[in-house]
Amino acid sequence: MNATKDTDWNALADDEFRQHIRSFLEANYPSELRYPARRLFWNEIGFWYRKMSELGWIAPNWPREHGGMGLDPTKLLIFYEEHERWGVSRFADMGILMVGPVLIKHGTPAQQQQWLPKIIACENLWCQGYSEPNAGSDLASLRTEAVPDGDHYVINGQKIWTTLAQDATHIFVLARTDKDAKKQAGISFFLVDMADPGIRVRPIRDVAGHSELCEVFLENVRVPASNLVGAPNDGWNIAKALLSFERIFVGSPKYPNYALGVLARVAEARGIQDDPAFVELFARLRMSVEDHTACYARFIEIVKRGEQLPPDVSMLKIISTESFQAIADQVIRAAGEVAQLSGMVSLGATELDVLGPFFRALPSTIYGGTNEIQRNVLARDVLRLP
Ligand SMILES: Cc1cc2nc3c(=O)[nH]c(=O)nc-3n(C[C@H](O)[C@H](O)[C@H](O)COP(=O)(O)OP(=O)(O)OC[C@H]3O[C@@H](n4cnc5c(N)ncnc54)[C@H](O)[C@@H]3O)c2cc1C
Known part of the structure; x- marks a missing residue:
């Protein structure tokens, strides 16, 4: 067509x-x-x-x-x-996935005109400034502060685990604007230009030797008051709305499927694909991914009907990430001694990154709401445990 x-x-x-x-x-x-x-x-x-x-x-x-x-x-x-x-x-797609939808829903027409076209044109790349050293699962304890100063706010604080901050031209920041209010009630949502001289980005080297996560330091960063989205002190509601989007996408079977694909290629490269023990293992993993896919499909139907996701959607993330980790472990076992090497390794005639799934699976139980927090949600809102 x-x-x-x-x-x-x-x-x-x-x-x-x-x-x-x-x-x-x-x-x-x-x-x-x-x-x-x-x-x-x-x-x-x-x-x-x-x-x-x-x-x-x-x-x-x-x-x-x-x-x-x-x-x-x-x-x-x-x-x-x-x-x-x-x-x-x-x-670095936070502009498309998060800032755009927020501005379309909560932004003023002037904010929409100022920011949206630049996201569409890839002129502005955004990163997400939520987590802080002592505010991850308990995000509402964040301490980064924004103080009004004429027609600006002055922001001081530190963010951490900011994905691809080194690529971003802008960061959306949750900052405390009322220290006396109940902790969720005193937070605002700001759009901040990373070119401001008060911003410093320090990449964090992870266990795989990559640096896609960063710390972001904000020191006397002057942000025009027109960059505040929604009402002052209403940032928590905006932040929550964004996180609901993550709940379904972090639970998709894409990563377990990707790891299964790598496992199949490793087995073939090592000539063990017909070994009965491997066939049994692969069938078991495959069936559990099929179960997960069927469970995911049930929630997708809810999204398609335009209905609100129920709290048991939290189980998807647990199933997806734990299955991803289990398959990534089997990739390492199947690869044998070359699994000690990171990066591309030769397995027969095939070049494969056998540690890739392991390194990607490792943090997956942390981001998008840790699996313990998801279990808390299930215990409280689904099982109604005391
Ligand atoms: C790959 C990756 C990318 C990320 N990208 C971003 C990003 O772009 N922007 C951003 O703002 N943040 C990002 N994060 C941060 C992420 O949101 C936090 O790591 C996450 O919210 C957990 O917070 P924390 O690391 O402070 O751990 P903590 O909240 O301190 O938790 C430590 C441990 O205690 C457990 N725990 C905490 N509270 C409870 C409880 N009430 N009950 C039971 N157990 C509990 C947790 O499950 C965890 O095992 C990213 C994280 C990762 C790993």
Whole structure:
């Protein structure tokens, strides 16, 4: 089909839409960048997202009047499923996934005009400044402070675990604006330019030797009052709305499926794919991923109906991340002694990153709400335990 920026995607049959996205990715996305073992930096993947921007595909979740594809929930899921299936790398996409939707819902027309087109054009890349050294699971204890000063706020504090802050031109920050209010009630949501001289970014080297997470220090950062989104002290409600989006996407079977794919390739490269013990193990893992996929599909149906996700959606994240870790462990066992080496290793004629799934699986039980917190939600809101 001949698609243009004006194509009404929602008018297509779901299968036709899926086929169009699939064929495009298969024909155009570079095969060497499929399923990268880490989040790619802008200098590695920016060319692809500029292309998506030119095509009008950069913001599938935004309404058309703001430059998005305006996909309905079913088409949006198909769009993401096809990207996951083909192993397309994400970039510093917090602008598309978080800032844009927040501004569309809570921003003033002036804020929308100022910020949205630059996100669509990939001129502004955003990172998420929520977590602090003593405020992760208990985010509402955050201590970064914003004090009014004329028509500005002055922000001081520190953020941590900020994904791809080194690529970002902007950061959205939760900061305390009322120290006397109940802790959730005194927080505001700010849009901050990373070029401000008071901002310092320090990358954190992780166990895999990568530096996709950073610390961000804010020292007397002057932010125009017009960069406050929503009402002063109402930032907690905005932050919560954003996190509800994460709850379903962190629970998708994409990572367990990716790890299963690596396991199959390792087994083939080592010639153990027909070994009865391996066949039994692989079948067991595969069946548990199928169970997970069926469970995920049940929640997807709820999203498609436009209904609110129930609290038992928390189980998806637990199942997904623990299954990802279990399969990543088996990749290491199947690879044998080369699993001691990080990066690409030779297994027969095949080059594989056998530690990649392990390093990606390790932090997955932490981000997007730790698995202990998800279990608390299940205990309190589903099982009604005392
Ligand atoms: C890969 C990765 C990317 C991230 N990206 C970002 C980002 O871009 N921006 C951002 O703001 N943050 C980001 N984070 C931070 C993430 O949101 C926090 O790490 C997470 O909220 C946990 O907070 P914490 O690290 O302070 O751990 P803590 O909250 O201190 O928890 C430590 C341990 O105690 C447990 N625990 C805490 N409270 C309870 C409780 N009430 N009941 C039972 N157990 C509990 C936790 O489960 C955990 O095991 C990222 C984290 C990771 C790993």
